[in-house]
Amino acid sequence: MPSEWSERVAAVLGRPAAQQPPWPDAGRLRSVSAFLATLPPLVTPDEIRALRRQTARVAQGEAFLLQGGDCAETFDATREHIAGNAATLLRMAAVVTEGAGLPVVPVGRLAGQYAKPRSDSVDGLGLPVYRGDIVNAAAPDPRQRVPDPVRMIEAYRTARATLDQLRGGRFGAVHTSHEALLLDYERAQLMADPADGRLYGGSAHFLWIGERTRQPDGAHVALAELLANPVGIKLGPGTTPELAAEYAERLDPHGEPGRLTLICRMGSDRVCDTLPALVERVAATGRQVVWMCDPMHGNTRVSAMGYKTRHFDDVVEELAGFFEVHRALGTHPGGVHLEFTGDRVTECLGGPRGVTETGLSGRYESTCDPRLNAEQALELADRITTLFP
Numbered sequence: 001m002p003s004e005w006s007e008r009v010a011a012v013l014g015r016p017a018a019q020q021p022p023w024p025d026a027g028r029l030r031s032v033s034a035f036l037a038t039l040p041p042l043v044t045p046d047e048i049r050a051l052r053r054q055t056a057r058v059a060q061g062e063a064f065l066l067q068g069g070d071c072a073e074t075f076d077a078t079r080e081h082i083a084g085n086a087a088t089l090l091r092m093a094a095v096v097t098e099g100a101g102l103p104v105v106p107v108g109r110l111a112g113q114y115a116k117p118r119s120d121s122v123d124g125l126g127l128p129v130y131r132g133d134i135v136n137a138a139a140p141d142p143r144q145r146v147p148d149p150v151r152m153i154e155a156y157r158t159a160r161a162t163l164d165q166l167r168g169g170r171f172g173a174v175h176t177s178h179e180a181l182l183l184d185y186e187r188a189q190l191m192a193d194p195a196d197g198r199l200y201g202g203s204a205h206f207l208w209i210g211e212r213t214r215q216p217d218g219a220h221v222a223l224a225e226l227l228a229n230p231v232g233i234k235l236g237p238g239t240t241p242e243l244a245a246e247y248a249e250r251l252d253p254h255g256e257p258g259r260l261t262l263i264c265r266m267g268s269d270r271v272c273d274t275l276p277a278l279v280e281r282v283a284a285t286g287r288q289v290v291w292m293c294d295p296m297h298g299n300t301r302v303s304a305m306g307y308k309t310r311h312f313d314d315v316v317e318e319l320a321g322f323f324e325v326h327r328a329l330g331t332h333p334g335g336v337h338l339e340f341t342g343d344r345v346t347e348c349l350g351g352p353r354g355v356t357e358t359g360l361s362g363r364y365e366s367t368c369d370p371r372l373n374a375e376q377a378l379e380l381a382d383r384i385t386t387l388f389p
């Protein structure tokens with residue numbers, strides 16, 4: 001990377017960064033990071049620019065962005081699991097295209113969604129919390145919960161294998177995305193493109209900043225400012241209109257339609273109260289952002305048996321509120337961000353077969369948040385089509 005970029009990257013990564021693992025061995029981290037930086041980026045600037053052209057169309061109201069997949073991808077994901085998730089995404093996209101009469105841009109939470117931000121640093125057993133396979137193991141064993149930077153190399157290889165599978169199959173157009181959480185991993189894959197002189201995140205086509213790492217003076221927002229990828233930022237119910245406008249101005253400084261996606265995850269009971277002021281304030285900046293609804297993360301609760309879950313009806317209700325707000329304001333409901341899998345899991349309540357509280361234990365496999373199963377996801381795609389004006 002040209003030294004001008006290296007200096008700017010070093011400066012932003014010197015800022016405070018939330019949710020980074022307490023790596024126990026600095027020497028091991030240095031050698032892993034040096035090795036990772038020798039590996040070729042996973043995606044190319046041409047692919048990223050192709051997606052940017054599509055997100056521009058979404059921001060202009062001509063297309064719909066459908067983003068989703070596992071909450072946490074794992075290193076032991078099978079070929080069938082990856083194919084099932086990609087196929088579910090594309091089937092949902094087909095349903096929405098057909099029903100809403102709008103082209104759909106599918107983007108997978110795939111080939112990199114290995115790092116998780118957590119509410120607490122210890123889990124219910126008193127162990128260091130699981131932070132995603134890229135950091136430590138989910139198994140409840142104190143030794144396996146120690147963060148190990150070598151896992152970043154395994155993450156890279158797993159992402160590479162996942163991409164090879166997607167590119168080799170009939171999923172050629174599935175663009176990839178993940179939360180740009182683990183800065184040591186993201187930094188190693190940055191690439192400057194001599195063709196346009198811009199800096200790209202090479203770990204995925206689309207990167208987003210999570211609700212827990214969007215501190216305005218923090219490293220995550222500052223890194224995203226440097227990138228030419230389409231970027232997203234999650235906005236929870238505590239977001240003020242002024243802060244949303246600040247994100248729009250900083251992350252889309254040149255007013256490029258579709259450069260920024262605002263991924264709102266308010267909760268079904270708050271979306272109608274909180275979203276309108278954000279949409280109006282961001283519109284007043286003159287920016288053409290993609291407004292996206294994540295109806296999952298504001299609707300998480302714990303079942304009587306202790307399972308983290310979400311009810312299908314709450315997901316539908318938040319989506320309905322999101323569409324209603326945009327209808328009332330005359331703005332484009334640009335997309336939906338979901339956690340789902342093609343597997344027949346029982347992690348979310350309700351849906352076509354009415355998963356019950358007692359049914360959750362049947363096949364609860366997520367290592368982090370509850371996902372819609374394929375049936376629930378396709379039913380949701382159908383419901384989405386009814387929400388378009």
Ligand SMILES: O=C[C@H](O)[C@H](O)COP(=O)(O)O
Nearest residue numbers: 071116117118119120368369
């Ligand atoms: O997807 C992410 C989860 O919502 C996030 O990791 C927080 O989960 P936790 O409250 O179980 O830590």
Ligand SMILES: C=C(OP(=O)(O)O)C(=O)O
Nearest residue numbers: 071210211212234265297
């Ligand atoms: C952690 C996530 O979301 P949020 O940052 O919105 O909580 C996620 O998308 O898995």
Ligand SMILES: [Mn+2]
Nearest residue numbers: 071339368369
């Ligand atoms: Mn999640």
